[in-house]
Amino acid sequence: MLHIPCPYCGPRDETEFHYGSEAHVAYPENSANLTDEEWAKFVFIRSNPKGWMAERWVHSAGCRRWFNVWRNTINHEFGPSYKPFTQQPKSPA
Amino acid sequence: MSTVNFTFDGKQYSGQKGESLASALLRNGVLHFTDSSYKDRPRGVMGLWVEEPNALVNIDSGAGEPMVMSTTIEIVDGLVARSSQGVGDLPDTRDNSRYDKVNRHVDVLVVGAGTAGLEAAKKYSDQGKSVIVVDDKPAAGGHLVYLGQAVPADLLSVLDRENVTYLPRTTVQGLYDQGYSVATERRTDHLDSKVHTEMSRIRTWHIRADHTVLATGAFQRHLVFANNDRPGIMLSHSAATYVSNGANPFKSAVVVTVDNQGYRDAVRLSQAGVTVNAIVDIRNNPSGPSVEAAKAAGIEIITGKTAIDTCEKEDGTVKCVSVGNPDGSDAACIDGDLIAVSGGWTPVVHLATFVGIKPTWDAKLAAFVVKHSDSLTSTAGMLAGDFGGDDNAEIFFGPTLTTEQALVAFVDYQRDATYRDFKRAIDAGMRSIEHVKRYTAIGTAHDQGKTSGTVTMGLIGQAIGKAPDEIGSLTFRPPYITIPFAALAGRDRGLLSDPERTTPIHAWHVASGAPMEDVGQWKRPWYFPKSGENMHAAVLRECAAVREGVGVMDASTLGKIDIQGKDAGQFLDMIYTNMFSTLKVGMSRYGLMCGVDGMVFDDGVTTRISENHWLMTTTTGGAAKVLDWLEEWLQTEWPHLEVYCTSVTEQISTVAIVGPKSRELMSRLAPALDVSNEAFAFMENKHADVAGVPARIARISFSGELAYEINVPAIYGLHIWEAVMSQGADLNITPYGTETMHVLRAEKGFVIVGQETDGTQTPDDLDMSWIVSKKKDDFIGKRSFSRADTARDGRHQLVGILADDGSYVIPEGAYIVAGADANTAPPVKHIGYITSSYDSAALGRSFALALVANGLARKGEKIAIPMADRVVTGVITDSVFVDKENTRRDG
Ligand SMILES: [Zn+2]
Numbered sequence: 001m002l003h004i005p006c007p008y009c010g011p012r013d014e015t016e017f018h019y020g021s022e023a024h025v026a027y028p029e030n031s032a033n034l035t036d037e038e039w040a041k042f043v044f045i046r047s048n049p050k051g052w053m054a055e056r057w058v059h060s061a062g063c064r065r066w067f068n069v070w071r072n073t074i075n076h077e078f079g080p081s082y083k084p085f086t087q088q089p090k091s092p093a
Numbered sequence: 094m095s096t097v098n099f100t101f102d103g104k105q106y107s108g109q110k111g112e113s114l115a116s117a118l119l120r121n122g123v124l125h126f127t128d129s130s131y132k133d134r135p136r137g138v139m140g141l142w143v144e145e146p147n148a149l150v151n152i153d154s155g156a157g158e159p160m161v162m163s164t165t166i167e168i169v170d171g172l173v174a175r176s177s178q179g180v181g182d183l184p185d186t187r188d189n190s191r192y193d194k195v196n197r198h199v200d201v202l203v204v205g206a207g208t209a210g211l212e213a214a215k216k217y218s219d220q221g222k223s224v225i226v227v228d229d230k231p232a233a234g235g236h237l238v239y240l241g242q243a244v245p246a247d248l249l250s251v252l253d254r255e256n257v258t259y260l261p262r263t264t265v266q267g268l269y270d271q272g273y274s275v276a277t278e279r280r281t282d283h284l285d286s287k288v289h290t291e292m293s294r295i296r297t298w299h300i301r302a303d304h305t306v307l308a309t310g311a312f313q314r315h316l317v318f319a320n321n322d323r324p325g326i327m328l329s330h331s332a333a334t335y336v337s338n339g340a341n342p343f344k345s346a347v348v349v350t351v352d353n354q355g356y357r358d359a360v361r362l363s364q365a366g367v368t369v370n371a372i373v374d375i376r377n378n379p380s381g382p383s384v385e386a387a388k389a390a391g392i393e394i395i396t397g398k399t400a401i402d403t404c405e406k407e408d409g410t411v412k413c414v415s416v417g418n419p420d421g422s423d424a425a426c427i428d429g430d431l432i433a434v435s436g437g438w439t440p441v442v443h444l445a446t447f448v449g450i451k452p453t454w455d456a457k458l459a460a461f462v463v464k465h466s467d468s469l470t471s472t473a474g475m476l477a478g479d480f481g482g483d484d485n486a487e488i489f490f491g492p493t494l495t496t497e498q499a500l501v502a503f504v505d506y507q508r509d510a511t512y513r514d515f516k517r518a519i520d521a522g523m524r525s526i527e528h529v530k531r532y533t534a535i536g537t538a539h540d541q542g543k544t545s546g547t548v549t550m551g552l553i554g555q556a557i558g559k560a561p562d563e564i565g566s567l568t569f570r571p572p573y574i575t576i577p578f579a580a581l582a583g584r585d586r587g588l589l590s591d592p593e594r595t596t597p598i599h600a601w602h603v604a605s606g607a608p609m610e611d612v613g614q615w616k617r618p619w620y621f622p623k624s625g626e627n628m629h630a631a632v633l634r635e636c637a638a639v640r641e642g643v644g645v646m647d648a649s650t651l652g653k654i655d656i657q658g659k660d661a662g663q664f665l666d667m668i669y670t671n672m673f674s675t676l677k678v679g680m681s682r683y684g685l686m687c688g689v690d691g692m693v694f695d696d697g698v699t700t701r702i703s704e705n706h707w708l709m710t711t712t713t714g715g716a717a718k719v720l721d722w723l724e725e726w727l728q729t730e731w732p733h734l735e736v737y738c739t740s741v742t743e744q745i746s747t748v749a750i751v752g753p754k755s756r757e758l759m760s761r762l763a764p765a766l767d768v769s770n771e772a773f774a775f776m777e778n779k780h781a782d783v784a785g786v787p788a789r790i791a792r793i794s795f796s797g798e799l800a801y802e803i804n805v806p807a808i809y810g811l812h813i814w815e816a817v818m819s820q821g822a823d824l825n826i827t828p829y830g831t832e833t834m835h836v837l838r839a840e841k842g843f844v845i846v847g848q849e850t851d852g853t854q855t856p857d858d859l860d861m862s863w864i865v866s867k868k869k870d871d872f873i874g875k876r877s878f879s880r881a882d883t884a885r886d887g888r889h890q891l892v893g894i895l896a897d898d899g900s901y902v903i904p905e906g907a908y909i910v911a912g913a914d915a916n917t918a919p920p921v922k923h924i925g926y927i928t929s930s931y932d933s934a935a936l937g938r939s940f941a942l943a944l945v946a947n948g949l950a951r952k953g954e955k956i957a958i959p960m961a962d963r964v965v966t967g968v969i970t971d972s973v974f975v976d977k978e979n980t981r982r983d984g
Contacts, residue, residue, distance in 0.1 A: 003271040003301060013273075013301075018721060020729075027689075027730045031876035039876050043689050056729065060721060066728040075449065076270040084729050 005081045008063045020056030022046045023068040024088070050074060052093045099172035101150075111231065111283075112338065114163040114174060115148050120340035124324040124410045126150075126163065130179025131509040135409035137324030139506065140164055141239065141331040143229070143264075143574050144312040144543040146506035147322075149177040155282060156294055157184030158577060160539055167231060167283040179507065179538075190281070190294035194583040199225045199258075202274060202302035204265045204444060207235020209474025210308035211248040214257060217304075224257045225300060227276050229264040229574075231283065235310055235474075239334045263298070267571030268444040272302040272469055275571070277580050295580040304469060309441035311460070311475040314544045316349065316436040317491030317512050317552065319402035319498035325411035326403065328544075329358035329433035336365040347414050347429035348372045349400040351459065352486035353383035355435035362433065363390050371427050373416050375399045381483030401492050403432060420493045437486045439547045440476040443569040454562030459486035461547060461567060488560070490551035504552065505545040507538035515549065519556045525565050526550055539575055542567075596649035597746050597810035610831050613714040615650045618830040628832070629932065636836050637934040638827035639798060640975075643752035645817050645828050648802060649810060651697070652716025653745055654723065656707040658736040665699065665707065667731075667872050668723065670856055670865045676701045681776045681791055685856055685864050686719070691877030693850050693859065695719050698793050700778055708741075712846050716742055726873075746810025749793075750817055751800040751837075754824045756984050759801045761820045763790070768801075770983050784816035796837035797976050799984035836931045839942055842893070842972035849891060849928045849942060855883055859891045860949060860972055889925055892948035893970035894956065899938030903930045903958055903965060909945060910957045924956070935975050942972055 002014035028034055028042055047053070053073055058066045070079030070092055079092035095110045101118060108117025115138040118126065124137045126148040138148040145164040152158045152166070154173040159181025163174065201217040203210045206228035214226045226233075233252060234244035252259040263278040276298040284292075313328040315321065329348055336343065345368040348359040356379070359369045371393045379396060387394065398416050401424045406412045414432045417424030437459045442452040445463040448470060452461035455478050462478035465471060473479070491512065494502050499513040510533045518532040526549060529535065535549050536542025542549070546569075550561040582590070594614045602609070607618035608628075622631040638644050656665070662674035669684035676682050681700040688694045695718070697710040711719040723738045750758055760768045766781040773779055778791045786809045794800040805813050818826055835845070844850065844859050855878060856865050866872065877883055896903055907930075908923040925945030932939050945951060951969050958965040971977070 001269055001271075001273045003273065020725065028876075031871055034876065036880055039880065043877065058721060058725065064724060066725060078271075085732060 002076055003078070004057055005069060005078055006057075006059045006062060006065075007067045007069075007081045007083050008065055009059060012059065012062060016059060016061040017057045018060045020058055020066065022048075023054040023056045052079065052091045054088065054091075097168050097170045097172075099168050099170070099174065101174050102176055108168050109339075110169075111167060112340070114150065114166040114168050114172070115145070116164075116335050116338065116340045117168050118163065119335050119342050122342045124342060125408065126324070127176035128178050129322070129509050130507060133178075134322055134509075135324055136322060136506065137410070138164060138327065139315065139331065140312070140328050140544070141334055142312070144328075144540065146538070146540050146544055149179070149181075149507075149539065150174040151177045151181055153184065156188045156190045157186065159183055160575070162539075169283060169285065188579060190579070191292070192577075192579045192583045193293035193296045194299065195296055196299045196301075197225065197258075198301045199223050200302070201225075201304045201306060202227065202265075202272070202300055203306045203308060204228075204268075204274075205235065205308035205310055205474065205476075206230075206233035206252070206259070206261075207308060207310050207474055208237065208244075208248065209477075209479065210235070210306065211244070211251055213306040213308060213471075213473050215248060215251045217306075218251055218254050218257050221256065225302070226252060226257060226259045227263045227265050227298075227300075228259075228261055231261055233259065233261065239330070241337060260298070264574055265444060266573050266576060268305065268307075268447045268470075269571075270448070272305050274298075274300045274302070274305065274444075276300060277576055295577065297580050297583060304471070305444075306471050306473055307444050307463070307476055308473040309444060309476050311438040311440040311480075312543055313354065314436040314439045314548055315434050316351070316400060316489075317494075317502050317504055317548060318400040319494060319502045320405070320411075321400070321403065321434070322501075322503045322506055323403055323405055323411040323432075324409060325430050326432040326434065329355050329435040332431055332433045333358035333361035333365075336367060337361050339365075341365060341367065343367050343431040345370055345429050346431035346433055347400075347416075347427050348433045348435065349414065349416075350435035351375050351399075351437050351489045352435060353379065353381050353483050354438065355433070356383040356387040357482075358433055358435060359387050359392050360390050362431070363392060367431065370429055371395050371416075373398050373400065373414075373427075375419060375487045375489045381485075383483055399489070399492050400432065400434070401494075402498060406430075417492070419489070421495065421498075436490070436548070438475065438480060438484075439544065440478075441543075442476065442567060443573050445470070445472065445476070446566075446568050447571055451566050454560060456488060456560065457485050459488045459551075461550075461561070488551065488554075490548050490555055504533075504549060505535040505538065505542070507540060508534045508536075510535045510545075512552070515552055516556070519553065524553065524557065526553065526567065527565070529553060541569060594650070596647055597807050598647045598649065598748075598814045601811060601814055602647065605828065607828075607830055612650065612831065615713055617650055617713075618647065618828075620830040620832045621828045632832045632836060633932065633934045635827055635829035635833040638825065639752045639796060639829060639833065639837060640935050641753065642825050642827065643750055643754035643758055643821060644833070645814070645821070645826055646749045646751065646830070646834060647810075647814065648747040648749045649745070649807070650713045651742070651747060652711030652713060652719060653740070653742045654709040654711065654716070654720055655739045655741045656699075656709055656723075656736060657705060658734070659705050660734040661705060661707050661736050662701075664723075664727070664731070664734050664736045665709075666869055668726070669699070670872055670874065672866050672869060673699060673701075673707075678703055679778050681778060681793055683864070685861065686722075687856070687872075687874030687877075688852075689873055689877065691855050691874040691880070691883050692852050693846060693854050693856060694722070694852075696844075696846050698791075700791060702778075702789075714847065716740065744807055745804050746807045746813065748803045748805075748810065748813045748817060749795075749800055750803070750821070750826075751794070751796050752798050753981070753984055755799050755801055758817065758821045758824055758826065759790070762803070762816060763788070766790070775982055784813055784820075786813060788813070794982050795834065795843060797841040797979070797981050798837075799982060835929070836933060839929045839931055840933055840935055840940070840975040842891075842942070842974065844891065844942075845929070849944070854889070854891075854944070857890075858888055858944070887946050889944035889946055890948035891928075891972050892943055892945050892952065893972045893974060894927065894930075894941040894943045894945075894967050895970050896939060896941070896958075896965050896967040898965065899936075901965060902932050902939045903927050903941050903967075904960070905930050905941075907958050907960065907965075909943060910959060912955060912957060921959070927958070933974070940974050943969075945969060 069081035200222035502512040602618040610619040665673035930941035
């Protein structure tokens with residue numbers, strides 16, 4: 001079970017959270033002007049890296065707040081977590 | 094040492110308190126413990142602890158437990174055990190023991206209280222860290238305990254320190270990400286039974302450690318020679334330990350070894366009074382103090398040879414071992430009622446592999462070891478390759494065998510898997526341990542290959558001329574040993590296993606005899622049978638009562654989200670496909686939500702309570718998901734919007750009165766309220782006292798009938814329900830459940846998200862294009878409606894289906910085939926499937942909803958539904974069966 005650092009509450013067990021996929025994939029402002037390909041990229045395509053990745057979690061059974069956090073997809077090690085719309089810390093890589 | 098009495102296979106024995114059942118049986122001269130699973134071969138005990146592959150028993154006393162290793166049971170007075178031939182049987186009686194769980198955070202977890210584990214515990218304790226030491230045996234000290242040697246006091250005393258928690262009889266079953274481990278502590282089986290009611294039998298520990306030290310030690314392994322399974326053939330370290338403790342049924346022994354451990358064990362056997370006829374060593378030039386000690390004890394040493402086969406006595410126990418060259422030649426028998434085998438040490442790498450740490454092959458030790466150290470995990474002791482002593486082992490797993498010998502040379506005892514089975518896997522091209530395992534079942538028994546794993550790797554290497562580490566590496570999965578389900582459940586049994594949610598009116602439903610339907614965690618009344626009525630009759634009666642008179646339903650389970658803030662209207666315009674910001678205060682509107690992929694996600698009615706205050710309802714099962722969804726957009730995309738969401742599902746009771754006579758009933762319940770259609774129109778909300786309680790009344794209908802939903806603070810729910818029942822008595826007020834609700838809405842063609850949808854339907858697919866705003870610049874899902882796949886021809890669309898035989902209710906999920914003849918030559922292409930199907934009182938026949946490819950353009954087409962026993966024919970229709978013109982909703 002992962003131990004996830006909520007930037008509001010501190011580290012908590014994974015069972016308190018829900019996963020929100022890759023971070024920093026913003027909802028396009030001008031979706032009507034996007035080509036099918038550009039739109040499909042937003043809806044379906046994620047970078048899925050091997051290694052460090054910034055991703056979103058929501059502390060559903062805690063503060064109910066969404067946040068971003070670095071996680072290593074190889075060994076599940078967590079890097080720094082940070083609140084939405086704040087400066088992204090550097091990748092721990 | 095006190096004596097305890099126990100029963101094994103119906104016979105009374107006595108043994109020494111604290112010793113294992115296996116030890117006590119050996120003490121009583123029992124060698125033949127059980128017969129093997131598949132081949133009925135007599136088997137005895139091989140090992141000392143959880144590596145035991147043979148000696149399984151069923152425990153019939155105390156809590157009772159099937160298939161336990163007799164090597165791990167501490168005997169108590171009154172213990173009743175029965176030999177188990179591979180298959181356990183659960184006790185018939187209820188287990189009244191308690192099972193508990195505990196959570197702990199700690200600086201350091203040390204697994205294993207042998208010398209290496211105790212040294213690690215001391216080191217971290219000295220640094221002021223909090224430490225938990227977990228050890229699966231009754232006493233700390235590891236091998237020192239088996240050797241009968243004192244554990245150094247400075248190490249043992251560490252366990253008494255303030256910052257150290259010591260858990261004996263506790264097994265770490267799994268090690269997971271980031272220092273999380275699960276351990277089971279056996280607390281009472283070794284005690285007198287009277288204690289059982291006061292203490293939990295097994296406590297499951299959930300431990301989160303900043304650092305975990307694995308000092309899990311090692312097991313000895315066997316060699317694969319012919320008839321290597323007879324009672325009296327044991328692992329040498331096990332045999333020497335039992336015998337040294339006085340559990341000695343043996344007179345003479347032969348030690349067969351690949352390393353110096355065999356010599357040490359031979360000396361111990363000799364000291365305990367067993368005549369060691371020979372040490373047979375595969376190595377040509379053994380050396381070291383252990384060898385010298387055996388020589389000094391006068392034991393004959395035969396080098397360059399190994400065991401090829403064994404012979405049995407009349408009782409099936411071993412009589413002698415034939416010793417020859419590793420190629421099987423020049424074999425001759427040497428007598429021994431104990432054949433003690435030292436096939437090398439196998440470190441317990443399980444926990445390390447659970448977290449992806451790969452063992453490495455140490456050729457000098459002939460063992461997979463784990464030398465690892467990082468911030469989360471480190472290893473120590475034998476696991477880390479620190480075997481101590483003068484060990485160097487031959488990489489050898491068994492001699493060359495004839496075909497006949499291979500048939501009785503066992504690789505995995507519990508699975509009765511032989512060298513012949515193994516060879517067939519190799520001959521079939523298997524090279525990986527994972528493939529061989531699945532081909533032969535080696536390593537799949539209760540012991541999960543604790544002894545046979547490395548043996549199999551070695552045999553593969555021997556067979557194809559490679560070192561074991563070139564074959565791959567061992568991977569194990571939790572749990573480390575078998576766990577009773579009760580231990581995992583703990584106190585989460587019955588009602589505590591999953592919370593039950595009930596409405597404030599629940600007690601009334603139960604008292605009325607209504608069967609309950611589970612909707613998520615909610616208990617909802619399914620239907621309200623009158624005496625002698627079955628479900629079908631009850632639902633037809635309830636449906637007719639609603640369409641002709643008045644019915645009442647408890648709608649309190651609907652998800653309710655209170656939404657406030659000046660930007661709430663703008664926010665809802667993005668969340669729903671239709672327009673909400675223009676909704677007038679006091680009005681309700683039905684809305685559909687889609688994901689960004691344009692697929693329907695949830696639906697419900699949202700009401701504008703005041704300018705900046707809204708109340709959203711969601712499906713009963715979707716409430717939590719929708720709240721998460723709203724928060725996700727508010728927090729991560731549109732934080733500038735001033736909108737606040739709060740779940741109020743449990744705060745409000747909703748009682749729906751439904752049917753043409755509901756207006757009359759509503760006027761009786763709220764005499765001050767003008768209930769005329771002119772004063773109180775469809776989708777309007779009014780505030781009024783209902784049965785003396787301030788209520789919000791909404792003219793919302795999920796059946797197509799005139800209906801009023803009475804919303805009150807939850808605590809008044811039952812009061813309103815009872816008022817409805819008494820005021821409506823002369824109107825034949827009829828309570829109805831979820832089934833009637835489903836039939837009524839299906840008759841009107843109203844979808845249920847999750848029944849008509851599976852996450853791949855757009856609003857258009859559901860024939861609901863009317864609810865998709867053309868005016869709004871954007872809303873979630875809009876852009877996806879014009880994607881090529883979403884807009885393509887041939888998508889499944891919502892339609893009605895009428896079977897030609899109106900008395901037949903088509904099963905939900907049934908596949909639909911085009912044309913009236915389902916007997917066309919295969920392949921028969923199915924064009925859709927049934928999503929909802931009921932018998933209808935209003936129609937006087939059955940009907941169904943379905944998703945059919947291009948369905949909306951196919952109304953009137955004949956279809957067929959092939960069932961197991963018949964072909965049902967029918968026709969595609971519109972999805973609305975009752976009151977297409979919406980004339981009934983105004984009464
Ligand atoms: Zn939090």
